[in-house]
Amino acid sequence: MNDWTFQTANADDWTRIAQLLRDNDLPLDGAEMHIGDFLLVYDGQTLAGCAALERYGASALLRSVATDTRFRGRGLGQALVRRILDIAQGEGIRTVILLTTTADKFFPRFGFKVIAREAAPEAVKVSAEFQGACPTSAITMQLSL
């Protein structure tokens, strides 16, 4: 039995989020100013995983998807992504974009497809990840909700 609690982040969570992102070599740029866009999962007092959905009107950027290595392979990463996509759909978001250098084989199971970086909605391109935090070699993926 696991003891996972999903919750929206607040400022008090930032130190733990930043550590989890660093541990996974994911960019911190622009993340703290979007702290309220993070969905977290705690196992007791331990931050086991996170995912963030930066909203840009009818489009959104899914970023900072990470689970603590101690909790990998138990469905946690998928549970986080499914929950955050459900939230996006509930809010009327139509298009979710992500950039990844490490997990392009993980996201197709949710319906994400590879697209050209230029083809992403203009609104999402203002994000820190598009503005340089993610290398140009990153793969761009899109999901239509």
Ligand SMILES: CC(C)(COP(=O)(O)OP(=O)(O)OC[C@H]1O[C@@H](n2cnc3c(N)ncnc32)[C@H](O)[C@@H]1OP(=O)(O)O)[C@@H](O)C(=O)NCCC(=O)NCCS
């Ligand atoms: C990607 C990540 C969030 C998956 O977390 P997790 O808790 O292990 O995921 P789950 O247990 O729900 O899913 C495991 C499944 O995902 C697959 N998977 C995990 N990481 C993967 C990756 N980087 N690429 C492709 N598939 C991956 C596993 O092979 C497994 O597949 P299966 O269901 O066919 O057996 C985690 O590996 C991670 O934090 N990676 C480092 C950060 C990262 O690359 N994030 C994505 C940035 S956009």
